[in-house]
Amino acid sequence: MRQVTERPESSSEPRAAESAAGAQKPPAAEPADGRVMGPGTAPAVEGVKAPAAAPDSKPVFAVERLTVSYAGRPAVREVSFGIEERRITALIGASGCGKSTFIRTLNRMNDLIPSASVEGSVRYHGQDLYAPDVDPVQVRKRIGMVFQKPNPFPKSIYDNVAFGPRVLGMKGEMDEMVERALRRGALWDEVKDRLKQNAFGMSGGQQQRLCIARALATDPDVILMDEPASALDPISTGRIEDLMFELKDRVSIVIVTHNMQQAARVSDMTAFFTVVVDDTGHRHGEVVEYDETEKVFTNPADERTEAYVTGRVG
Amino acid sequence: MSVAEVPVARAVVRGASRGARVREIIFPASLMLCIAFAMLTLVVLLLDVAVDGLPVLSWNFLTSFPSQVFPERSGIQSALVGTLLLMVVCAVFIVPVGTASAIYLEEYADGNRWWNRLIEVNIQNLAAVPSIVYGILGLAFLVRGPLELGRVVLAGALTLGLLVLPVVIIVGREAIRAVPNSIREGSMALGATLWQTIWKQILPGALPGIATGIILALSRAIGETAPLIVVGAAAFARFNPNDLTSDPFSALPIQILAWIQDPQEEFRTLAAGAILVLLILLLFMNAGAIYLRNRYEQKW
Ligand SMILES: Nc1ncnc2c1ncn2[C@@H]1O[C@H](COP(=O)(O)OP(=O)(O)OP(=O)(O)O)[C@@H](O)[C@H]1O
Ligand SMILES: [Mg+2]
Numbered sequence: 001m002r003q004v005t006e007r008p009e010s011s012s013e014p015r016a017a018e019s020a021a022g023a024q025k026p027p028a029a030e031p032a033d034g035r036v037m038g039p040g041t042a043p044a045v046e047g048v049k050a051p052a053a054a055p056d057s058k059p060v061f062a063v064e065r066l067t068v069s070y071a072g073r074p075a076v077r078e079v080s081f082g083i084e085e086r087r088i089t090a091l092i093g094a095s096g097c098g099k100s101t102f103i104r105t106l107n108r109m110n111d112l113i114p115s116a117s118v119e120g121s122v123r124y125h126g127q128d129l130y131a132p133d134v135d136p137v138q139v140r141k142r143i144g145m146v147f148q149k150p151n152p153f154p155k156s157i158y159d160n161v162a163f164g165p166r167v168l169g170m171k172g173e174m175d176e177m178v179e180r181a182l183r184r185g186a187l188w189d190e191v192k193d194r195l196k197q198n199a200f201g202m203s204g205g206q207q208q209r210l211c212i213a214r215a216l217a218t219d220p221d222v223i224l225m226d227e228p229a230s231a232l233d234p235i236s237t238g239r240i241e242d243l244m245f246e247l248k249d250r251v252s253i254v255i256v257t258h259n260m261q262q263a264a265r266v267s268d269m270t271a272f273f274t275v276v277v278d279d280t281g282h283r284h285g286e287v288v289e290y291d292e293t294e295k296v297f298t299n300p301a302d303e304r305t306e307a308y309v310t311g312r313v314g
Numbered sequence: 315m316s317v318a319e320v321p322v323a324r325a326v327v328r329g330a331s332r333g334a335r336v337r338e339i340i341f342p343a344s345l346m347l348c349i350a351f352a353m354l355t356l357v358v359l360l361l362d363v364a365v366d367g368l369p370v371l372s373w374n375f376l377t378s379f380p381s382q383v384f385p386e387r388s389g390i391q392s393a394l395v396g397t398l399l400l401m402v403v404c405a406v407f408i409v410p411v412g413t414a415s416a417i418y419l420e421e422y423a424d425g426n427r428w429w430n431r432l433i434e435v436n437i438q439n440l441a442a443v444p445s446i447v448y449g450i451l452g453l454a455f456l457v458r459g460p461l462e463l464g465r466v467v468l469a470g471a472l473t474l475g476l477l478v479l480p481v482v483i484i485v486g487r488e489a490i491r492a493v494p495n496s497i498r499e500g501s502m503a504l505g506a507t508l509w510q511t512i513w514k515q516i517l518p519g520a521l522p523g524i525a526t527g528i529i530l531a532l533s534r535a536i537g538e539t540a541p542l543i544v545v546g547a548a549a550f551a552r553f554n555p556n557d558l559t560s561d562p563f564s565a566l567p568i569q570i571l572a573w574i575q576d577p578q579e580e581f582r583t584l585a586a587g588a589i590l591v592l593l594i595l596l597l598f599m600n601a602g603a604i605y606l607r608n609r610y611e612q613k614w
Contacts, residue, residue, distance in 0.1 A: 112499065144503065151494075163504060
């Protein structure tokens, strides 16, 4: 199986330097050396016009004419846009318009649903994720995911975080990796004295941060979040948003949210999905607008976007 | 709300509650009656066996070989050893095969394919096939026929294994299905392979359920008589089988049956003693299953 492109900065030196310097160092203090694309990944978007991309940013995903169907019926259709590196991209839209369906194509989680099929292409650093020789397991090693409902494993907090590095066979001191991930997940101080306790004994907000820390432990390049805060109180939600800001300079984040304020607060770019009824009466989702969050919320190009973000529909 | 409405509302409430109250009493009372009937029958049965069997129980009874001449020197050693051997070999057979089948059907098999559906329906049906049919199968295919094992422990244990395998698979599948999909997704999203996900997340989560199913299956196998008769277990074995593949063997149900059919009263009391031993074994196995379930069951 072909190895999915390694993220440039995960080549051994910076990581080794980081562990040597101790895990206390906050991610914000690390050198932003990851801007350089790895070899062979530079022409990432041949032929794809990433709309309104900021000139200095590079796409981590280039999605082109992506259609996802369940049992032959399209759920999202003809989605094309580029998701930029080291920025937070929000996916918004009414229920059932295919946001989850879309985000799950970005790390091939839809492969787990037998009836789902994908047309079009998703390029990750220029590499087609759906090429026949790509192993979905390799894809998911680089692209982590956090789900709507916190889903800790029925194990200790420590083992939850260590699970990813263990199955990936990551080298290094496991205690250090766990501590680093929990610190990056803004959870370390709360759990450092009870790492051996079962994760099911944590609060919902802590569980969700544990799931984020768990995803961070494998040092992913991208984190996909499908309504990560929808089951949480405002304080836990705020913590997770702060966390996203801190993570932003090392990982690209894609977040699905129903909370307009949240999308406006945290994201740099926003894609608006809506349900379209085609001639045959079949409903499917489409992206009608993708732009800087500021623009989408203050001066949207499409009237459906405007109606949605101002709360007049859906 | 106006004042005039109040009495009306109250009347309605009172009228409804009278009939309901009677039903509230009659329904649980009749349920209690059913339980009482079942329990009473069971208690009478157990008492009857205990009264006959308890005086027989002794260390000698457990360690002597059965005699067809002297009831007072007769015991169940060969039957007990045979039953224990059958259980061990049966477990060695059904644990891996049953668990693997359950994993395959739950995690790998595409339920839309006709052959997988056929397998599924057949397993359901096999669970309901009378045990004597398994005995005939064992006789035709294991004792004689292609495998030609002879009337040995291995043949008996495999026959019992085949008999309870459908139950093990069905219970195992339920235990695997009880592991929520979010755990699968969480594990796969971290880059674990399906194999790693099954081995490190799903199996540990399903293990208490699978183990409970296996114990319950074994406690069904331990009391089976018909298939063992057909496969040719011996009634009055004067020695224990030296190995699994060459010597004749006995088992508790076979020994019990032989004694019950004896015209001599003294031998029939021996049957009650052997039944008690079998019941105690069963009790321990079921207690083990309950303990496992309560101690290790995962609440999601
Ligand atoms: N596993 C599935 N099998 C069949 N159809 C599905 C499946 N998952 C989703 N769908 C359908 O695809 C469409 C898009 O669903 P999806 O879950 O992606 O929407 P969503 O935008 O995430 O909605 P929500 O905001 O409620 O989470 C819906 O019509 C849904 O019924
Ligand atoms: Mg969704």
